[in-house]
Structures are given as C-alpha cells and as structure tokens.
Amino acid sequence: METRTFETKYLDKWKSNLDSCIRCGYCYEHCPVFKDTRWESDAPRAKMIMIYGLLSGKLEPSTYISDKLSSCFYCGRCVAACSSGVPLNEIITDAKRDFQGTEFETPGTTSVTNTDCALCLACVRSCPHEAREFISGKIFTDTVKCQSCGLCVDICPNQAVATLLSYGTDRSSLNQEVATFLDKDNAKAIVFGCNWSYFPDLQSSAMDLEKDPEYKILINMCGGRLEKPLLLEPLLQNAWGVLVACCPDGDCEHDGNVKAATHVAGLRELLKEMDIAEDRIQLVQIAHGDKTGFQAAIDTFMETVNQLGPLNPR
Amino acid sequence: MEKKDVLRLKDIVGKKNVKTDPADLYVYGSDSSVHSARPWVVVRPENTEQVQEIMAFANKEKIPVVTRGAGSGMCGQTVPVKGGITLDMKRMNKILEINPSDVFCRVQPGVVDDDLNHALKPFGVFYPPTPASSRIATIGGEIGNNASGVRSVKYGATRDSVLGMKVVLPDGSLVTLGARTRVEATGYQLHKLIVGSEGTLGVVVEATLSFVPIPKFRCLGMANFDRLEDAGAAIADIMASGVIPSMLELVDSVAIKAVNKTMDLGLPEVEAVLLYEADAMVKEAVDHEINAMQEVCKKHNGAGLTSSYDPKERAKIFMGRKKLFPALSKFSDILSSTSLADDMAVPYSKMAETAKKIHEIAARNNIIMTAYGHCGSGCMHTKILMEPTRQDQWESARKAVAEIYEYVRSVKGTTSAEHGIGISKASAFKAEKHDSLDLMRNIKKAFDPNNILNPGKLMDAHEDWVTATDLRYTIA
Structure with missing residues (x-):
C-alpha cells in the first residue's frame, strides 16, 4: 500500500497549548495505560512531550511513537486532571490523524478484525464513533475515529475483533490476573471495577502485607465488557464471590452498566438453579470518583461473602 | 553508551525494564522544570540488590546515574545534564510496614505520597509533609527534595518526618542510616543529610518515616486585606502570638485576578487574601486558635472574615487557592x-x-x-x-x-x-x-x-x- 510522508499538519495548531502544559504530571496517575505498564512513556504527559518533540523537530516520527500515541482509551481522566486545560484527547486524535496513512501508522489500542470475521456487520452498526466501515468485502477500523471503547470487541459473536494492545483490559489478561490472585492462600473474592466510575487509590503503590489480601480489584474499561464467562471464572476457580462495580443508571454512554446488570442478573439466576447462594455475585453502581462508596460496597460485600464461607460447588 | 553496557543493565533488571528508544529518552529527559536533556538509557530496578548491582557497574564504568521518582520536580533535579542512566524508582513501590505502636512506617522509595496516606488512614494517622503534588510524588523524590506543603507550618518538612533510611552508595554498598526512634544523638545524622541532597549522595532504597494522628477537628478561615502590608503584618503577628496554625496561606492580587478571570469565582479584588487553618483533637483548642488568628487579622484591617468546620464549606473557601495553578x-x-x-x-x-x-x-x-x-x-x-x-x-x-x-x-x-x-x-x-x-x-x-x-x-x-x-x- 502506498504511504504518505509524515507531516505535523493537524498537530501544528496545538503548539501553544503544548507550551502551556506545565508538565506537572498530574495526568498520569489517572491513566489506565500508565497504571498497567508504570512506564512514564505510556502516560498522557509523555504523549504530549513526544508530540512536542515531533513539532519541534527534536524527535523523528517512528512506529514506536505512533504506537504510544495511539494507545489511549479516551476515558478523559487526563483531561479532567489537567491543571493547564490542555485538551489531551483532541491532541491525541490529531496526532493519530497525522500518522494515518504514513509508514508509521499502528493500531495501538484501536480494534482490529481478524480472519474469523463472519461479516455480520454488527460491529459496524453498533460503533458509536462510526469508526468501523465495510469496504470491498472487508471491515476496516478508522484508527482516528476509533476511541477504543471496546463495544465491537464485546458485540462480535465470533470473537473476531480484538485490541492488540489492551493494557491488561482484555479477557485473557483479566483471566490471568484472576488465576494468579486466586492461587494465593487468603484469596476470597474478585472485584471488577469500571475505569469510568471509580479507579481506586493504592494502584501505583502496594502494601507488602504479611497475609495476602482477601480480595483483588481488577479494572476493566467498562462494566459492559465483562462477559458472563469472565464473571463466572473466579467462581469456577473456587473464589467465594464476585463483585461488579459499574456506573449509575444514565451515566454510561455505551449503556455498559445496563449490560453488566443483565449479565449479573443472569448469573445470579444460574447460581440459584445450582443451589448456590446468588449473593456470591453482586452488582453495585458507583458514581464517578466515589471513593468512599466504592470501599463501603466492597466492605459490605466481603462481609456477606465471609458469612457465606467458601464455595465448593462439587 | 556502548551496546555491551545496555546488555549488562538488561542482565541486571531484565530486558523489559530497560528503555533506549529516542522517544523514551526524550520523555525521561524532562520534568516539570524549563530544562531538557536526554539520558542514555532508562532502567527500572525492582529491589535493593538490583540497585546495588547497577551502582557498582556504573561506578566502575564512570557512567552518570540520575534517580527519578515521579519526575514532578520543578527545578530540573532529574534532568540528566550529563546523560547516563536514569533510574526510574517507581517499581520499588511497596509499603513494607506500618507500626502504630512504635509510630513509624517503612516504605520503598517509589511509594506515592497519597497512597501512603490512604494506607495509614485506617490507623487514624497521616504522613504530614504532603506537597501539592502528593497524588503523584514519590517518597523517594520527596526525600531528595526535602519536600513540604501547606501544613509545613505545623508539621514541618520531609526532614522532620524521616527517622532513618537504607541507602545504596555509588560503589554499590548498602548503608543503614538513622534509627527507628523519635530521637537520636548517635554521631552524624547522615539520614538528615541525604534529605534534600537531590540524588547526589546515594540512592535511597528504603525509608523509615514517622507519622502523626489525624486531628478530629479542623477549621479553615479567610480574611481579605486592602493593603498587602497589612496582610504581611498579620502573618508576622499570628506567628509571634504563640498560635500554631496548621495552615497559613497568602494569595496576592495577581493570583486573585487570575482566579477570577479564569474561574469566575468572584473573589474580592483586594491586595491580599489570607487563609488560615487550625486543627486539634478537641474543638475548644481549634476555636481558641481560630479566634486568636481572626483577632490579629481584625487588628490589621482584615475584612470579610469567614471560617468553617464543615468540609464542604472549607473546600469552598479553599477553592481560590486550589484553583490557582490552573488559573x-x-x-x-x-x-x-x-x-x-x-x-x-x-x-x-x-x-x-x-x-x-x-x-x-x-x-x-x-x-x-x-x-x-x-x-x-x-x-x-x-x-x-x-x-x-x-x-x-x-x-x-x-x-x-x-x-x-x-x-x-x-x-x-x-x-x-x-x-x-x-x-x-x-x-x-x-x-x-x-x-x-x-x-x-x-x-x-x-x-x-x-x-x-x-x-x-x-x-x-x-x-x-x-x-x-x-x-x-x-x-x-
């Protein structure tokens, strides 16, 4: 495929905004990508510094930089945390625009479709960002329009859509985390938290406890992306319970919370049919940034789980 | 830096904890200051032994080493002016011990200040130096800088809360400095010297910190001054009066204008605003100190005096100061x-x-x-x-x-x-x-x-x- 030369055509207009970024770093503590890798190069501040490097000619464009700039879930937490009012989301989109069609273009966290695609076009119809198109018998993702919300990944009946760089938010990474945690002596429950409702403290530091903690919080990009098999997996591995935290009604732009509620309700029914206490799986709605509510919900859930005791379905 | 040197570092910390891409080096070459330079390589150690090995190697090869926490410093402390290795300490992020009866905690240098306070809260205590950047600042960086914040007037700076530490010296040897006790008169207090040394003397790999009880009552007040001189006189008088505020902040007219212009907070456009806070375990003590400070403000023509114990009200009063940076x-x-x-x-x-x-x-x-x-x-x-x-x-x-x-x-x-x-x-x-x-x-x-x-x-x-x-x- 023919490529074009990289130019900072769309990025040029942001020069003065990038000058006003005071590089305080307050953005990176909120970034799910940074929280996964803990490399500063993956944080929003680094994205801005790299773009400044491209604009000032101090950095040459590369696939590596394109990959870093395309790795964004558009949660907007960096924008909310920015003390200088830098519109990071818009700048990142323009960076992707400048990289699009060049030899350096990479998908980053945007979704790709593999050969298992049955061309049902459900992803094309459901994409809220109009990023997926059906052209000449194939499905393409517009890397500029895609905001890595993951709706297409979730909706695909053939599991043919994936994000190549998921930063710990994809099914297999979450399953792996579940398995690793539940292998520990004191492990009892898994808490799935939504990045948009509340991302807990103590994610950049860790307690070195004598005893292993009783529960593990795993952050995903949206409650709606938690499929039933994933929610059931901890219980299959003898966890005592699973708590799902998602946004309150009306807060989720993808209605992911509605979907999460449906999944959890279905699984509660299933547990009931199997004569297992349905309260072993629960859903709680947490408003954006409600740290106290999140912790209180976990404490109440753990109380219930401890009363129920270990699960031994066989 | 030669390829074999990078390979040696990869041997020590593992391949995935070493970065050499020009984009990474450019990112790690700046902080919150006006300066920019580039390291030759970025390395993330996971434990003390790895830091020791890195230092011994760098010392032998005479490669510069710059230790880095959050990279939120404002004066270029972590900008590697001579290149070399940037040691990103954020992976050494464990809270090793919280000991309420002996009133200390032990932490690794990459622990984030707010995370430490989150972990201390259930014990009813807090680590007080807390700079404005506490949500990202690491304890290691705060030690390097002798950081402090709004409550330094009552609780002091980092140096006042550091009881001891473990430090890797440039030759790779490990020394234990200070003690786990409140007082120490055992020779040179070298751990106090490390605080504020900006990474020029050794690499802190563990710190023993003291903490204080979270006060039950906290009250914040505000006073407006038409003349800056009056606000200045009030500050000196408050501090000479025997009152120990838990916070005493001055905001000048340029800052007030900036906040009003960008945030539309409608603050009175006076020459200066004073924010004063008192905290204690009993309300009477707070009342006494707030009243004393308000009397001093009145004496020096302070107007629009308000104060509140209510957290929401306090947040409202503090809004102007809080929004100053963005403004x-x-x-x-x-x-x-x-x-x-x-x-x-x-x-x-x-x-x-x-x-x-x-x-x-x-x-x-x-x-x-x-x-x-x-x-x-x-x-x-x-x-x-x-x-x-x-x-x-x-x-x-x-x-x-x-x-x-x-x-x-x-x-x-x-x-x-x-x-x-x-x-x-x-x-x-x-x-x-x-x-x-x-x-x-x-x-x-x-x-x-x-x-x-x-x-x-x-x-x-x-x-x-x-x-x-x-x-x-x-x-x-």
Missing part, C-alpha cells in the same frame, strides 16, 4: 506559566515586602509574576508568566530571577523553601551558600568520589540556568 496556566493564550523563581523562604516580617518586590521586579522586566505561598512557614512561591518562544522574554526572566534572589539574600531569606535547587536555582544557591560550597563539595566527594550521582547539580551546576541545558520550549 495561572490559563491566564492568557500566549503566556505560559514557567517554574522560575518558583520558591524561596523569607522571615515572616518580610513576607509582604517580598510580595511587593516580586511585583516590582516583574513590572520592570515586562513579565507577569504572582506571589503566594505557605507564609506560615515563611515560604513564598511564584511563577513567571511569559511567552516562552521569545528570546527577549528569557533575557527578562533571567534578570528577574537574579533580582528576586538578590533581594531574598538581602533580607536573610533562603533560595529554596521546598522545591529544591536543581539547575534553575543553582546560581542563587551558590551565591547564598558561597562560604560552605567547598565543604559541600568535600562531602559529595566522600560519598561519590567518581562524581557519578546526578552530576552537574547543586554546587556543580552551570552558572547560567538559561543556557545550562536545552530549554523545553522552542525559541523562535
């Missing part, structure tokens, strides 16, 4: 807020005069400067708002910074209160400490004979901060 950054589309002459400390009686002097110097040099700070601890902050792409503005900034610190020295103040020296305050620091620089150089030599730890900083920094490194801005 300054958004003050104008063409002006950028640069971290220059960013902090200093002066005697209480000179606070108002210092604020006036800052305004005077700014006007004379055609830049905008504001004055605000934790005046209860004598700390004054400012920022220079300028067009960073214009060369003449840098000439003005250079002149203004020199004039400000000359004034600070003239009133027996000090170059830095809590942000440290790094590169941008080095010339002022050298002028202030001129008769002890050789002593400091000898201390540095005793710790680091090959000068590999954060070289080119403090007493060895370039005389002219504008040309010491590349500036992060592109100058037309």
Whole structure:
C-alpha cells in the first residue's frame, strides 16, 4: 500500500497549548495505560512531550511513537486532571490523524478484525464513533475515529475483533490476573471495577502485607465488557464471590452498566438453579470518583461473602 | 553508551525494564522544570540488590546515574545534564510496614505520597509533609527534595518526618542510616543529610518515616486585606502570638485576578487574601486558635472574615487557592506559566515586602509574576508568566530571577523553601551558600568520589540556568 510522508499538519495548531502544559504530571496517575505498564512513556504527559518533540523537530516520527500515541482509551481522566486545560484527547486524535496513512501508522489500542470475521456487520452498526466501515468485502477500523471503547470487541459473536494492545483490559489478561490472585492462600473474592466510575487509590503503590489480601480489584474499561464467562471464572476457580462495580443508571454512554446488570442478573439466576447462594455475585453502581462508596460496597460485600464461607460447588 | 553496557543493565533488571528508544529518552529527559536533556538509557530496578548491582557497574564504568521518582520536580533535579542512566524508582513501590505502636512506617522509595496516606488512614494517622503534588510524588523524590506543603507550618518538612533510611552508595554498598526512634544523638545524622541532597549522595532504597494522628477537628478561615502590608503584618503577628496554625496561606492580587478571570469565582479584588487553618483533637483548642488568628487579622484591617468546620464549606473557601495553578496556566493564550523563581523562604516580617518586590521586579522586566505561598512557614512561591518562544522574554526572566534572589539574600531569606535547587536555582544557591560550597563539595566527594550521582547539580551546576541545558520550549 502506498504511504504518505509524515507531516505535523493537524498537530501544528496545538503548539501553544503544548507550551502551556506545565508538565506537572498530574495526568498520569489517572491513566489506565500508565497504571498497567508504570512506564512514564505510556502516560498522557509523555504523549504530549513526544508530540512536542515531533513539532519541534527534536524527535523523528517512528512506529514506536505512533504506537504510544495511539494507545489511549479516551476515558478523559487526563483531561479532567489537567491543571493547564490542555485538551489531551483532541491532541491525541490529531496526532493519530497525522500518522494515518504514513509508514508509521499502528493500531495501538484501536480494534482490529481478524480472519474469523463472519461479516455480520454488527460491529459496524453498533460503533458509536462510526469508526468501523465495510469496504470491498472487508471491515476496516478508522484508527482516528476509533476511541477504543471496546463495544465491537464485546458485540462480535465470533470473537473476531480484538485490541492488540489492551493494557491488561482484555479477557485473557483479566483471566490471568484472576488465576494468579486466586492461587494465593487468603484469596476470597474478585472485584471488577469500571475505569469510568471509580479507579481506586493504592494502584501505583502496594502494601507488602504479611497475609495476602482477601480480595483483588481488577479494572476493566467498562462494566459492559465483562462477559458472563469472565464473571463466572473466579467462581469456577473456587473464589467465594464476585463483585461488579459499574456506573449509575444514565451515566454510561455505551449503556455498559445496563449490560453488566443483565449479565449479573443472569448469573445470579444460574447460581440459584445450582443451589448456590446468588449473593456470591453482586452488582453495585458507583458514581464517578466515589471513593468512599466504592470501599463501603466492597466492605459490605466481603462481609456477606465471609458469612457465606467458601464455595465448593462439587 | 556502548551496546555491551545496555546488555549488562538488561542482565541486571531484565530486558523489559530497560528503555533506549529516542522517544523514551526524550520523555525521561524532562520534568516539570524549563530544562531538557536526554539520558542514555532508562532502567527500572525492582529491589535493593538490583540497585546495588547497577551502582557498582556504573561506578566502575564512570557512567552518570540520575534517580527519578515521579519526575514532578520543578527545578530540573532529574534532568540528566550529563546523560547516563536514569533510574526510574517507581517499581520499588511497596509499603513494607506500618507500626502504630512504635509510630513509624517503612516504605520503598517509589511509594506515592497519597497512597501512603490512604494506607495509614485506617490507623487514624497521616504522613504530614504532603506537597501539592502528593497524588503523584514519590517518597523517594520527596526525600531528595526535602519536600513540604501547606501544613509545613505545623508539621514541618520531609526532614522532620524521616527517622532513618537504607541507602545504596555509588560503589554499590548498602548503608543503614538513622534509627527507628523519635530521637537520636548517635554521631552524624547522615539520614538528615541525604534529605534534600537531590540524588547526589546515594540512592535511597528504603525509608523509615514517622507519622502523626489525624486531628478530629479542623477549621479553615479567610480574611481579605486592602493593603498587602497589612496582610504581611498579620502573618508576622499570628506567628509571634504563640498560635500554631496548621495552615497559613497568602494569595496576592495577581493570583486573585487570575482566579477570577479564569474561574469566575468572584473573589474580592483586594491586595491580599489570607487563609488560615487550625486543627486539634478537641474543638475548644481549634476555636481558641481560630479566634486568636481572626483577632490579629481584625487588628490589621482584615475584612470579610469567614471560617468553617464543615468540609464542604472549607473546600469552598479553599477553592481560590486550589484553583490557582490552573488559573495561572490559563491566564492568557500566549503566556505560559514557567517554574522560575518558583520558591524561596523569607522571615515572616518580610513576607509582604517580598510580595511587593516580586511585583516590582516583574513590572520592570515586562513579565507577569504572582506571589503566594505557605507564609506560615515563611515560604513564598511564584511563577513567571511569559511567552516562552521569545528570546527577549528569557533575557527578562533571567534578570528577574537574579533580582528576586538578590533581594531574598538581602533580607536573610533562603533560595529554596521546598522545591529544591536543581539547575534553575543553582546560581542563587551558590551565591547564598558561597562560604560552605567547598565543604559541600568535600562531602559529595566522600560519598561519590567518581562524581557519578546526578552530576552537574547543586554546587556543580552551570552558572547560567538559561543556557545550562536545552530549554523545553522552542525559541523562535
């Protein structure tokens, strides 16, 4: 495929905004990508510094930089945390625009479709960002329009859509985390938290406890992306319970919370049919940034789980 | 740096904990200061043994090593002016022990300040130095800087809370400094020397910190002053009255205008606002201190006195101060807020005069400067708002910074209160400490004979901060 030369055509207009970024770093503590890798190069501040490097000619464009700039879930937490009012989301989109069609273009966290695609076009119809198109018998993702919300990944009946760089938010990474945690002596429950409702403290530091903690919080990009098999997996591995935290009604732009509620309700029914206490799986709605509510919900859930005791379905 | 050296580092910390891409080096070459340089490699150690191995290797090969926490420093402390290895300590992020009966905790250097306080909260205690950047600042970085914040007036700076530490020296050896006790009179207190040494003496791999009880009652008040001098007199009187506020903040007219312009908070456009807070375990004690401070404010023509115990009300009163940073950054589309002459400390009686002097110097040099700070601890902050792409503005900034610190020295103040020296305050620091620089150089030599730890900083920094490194801005 023919490529074009990289130019900072769309990025040029942001020069003065990038000058006003005071590089305080307050953005990176909120970034799910940074929280996964803990490399500063993956944080929003680094994205801005790299773009400044491209604009000032101090950095040459590369696939590596394109990959870093395309790795964004558009949660907007960096924008909310920015003390200088830098519109990071818009700048990142323009960076992707400048990289699009060049030899350096990479998908980053945007979704790709593999050969298992049955061309049902459900992803094309459901994409809220109009990023997926059906052209000449194939499905393409517009890397500029895609905001890595993951709706297409979730909706695909053939599991043919994936994000190549998921930063710990994809099914297999979450399953792996579940398995690793539940292998520990004191492990009892898994808490799935939504990045948009509340991302807990103590994610950049860790307690070195004598005893292993009783529960593990795993952050995903949206409650709606938690499929039933994933929610059931901890219980299959003898966890005592699973708590799902998602946004309150009306807060989720993808209605992911509605979907999460449906999944959890279905699984509660299933547990009931199997004569297992349905309260072993629960859903709680947490408003954006409600740290106290999140912790209180976990404490109440753990109380219930401890009363129920270990699960031994066989 | 030769390929074999990078391979050696990969052997020590594992391939995935080493970065050499130009983009990574560019990112790790800057912090929240105006400076920019590039390391040769970024390395993330996971434990003390790895740090020891890295240091022994770097010392043998005479490769510079710059230790880095969050990279939120404002004076270029972690900008690697001589290249070398940047040690990203964020992977050493474990809270090792919380011991409520002996009143200490042990942490690794990469622990984030807010995370530590989150973990301490169930014990009813807090770690008090807490700078404004506590949500990202690491304990290691705070030790390097002797960081402090709004509550330093009552609870002191980092140095006051550090009981001891483990430090890897440049030759790779590990030393244990200080103790786990509240007092110590056992020879040189070398752990106190490490605090504020900006990564030039050793790599802190563990710190033992003290904490204090979370007060049950906290009350915040505000007073407006038509004349800056009156606010200054009130500060000096409050501090001389025997009251120990848990916070005493000054916000000047430029800052008030900035907040009003960008946030539409409708603050009274007076010459100065004072924010004062008291905390204690019993309400009567807080009442007493708040009343005493309000009496002093009234005596010095303070108006619009308000105070509240309610957290929501307190947040409302504090809003103007809290929104100051964003207000300054958004003050104008063409002006950028640069971290220059960013902090200093002066005697209480000179606070108002210092604020006036800052305004005077700014006007004379055609830049905008504001004055605000934790005046209860004598700390004054400012920022220079300028067009960073214009060369003449840098000439003005250079002149203004020199004039400000000359004034600070003239009133027996000090170059830095809590942000440290790094590169941008080095010339002022050298002028202030001129008769002890050789002593400091000898201390540095005793710790680091090959000068590999954060070289080119403090007493060895370039005389002219504008040309010491590349500036992060592109100058037309």
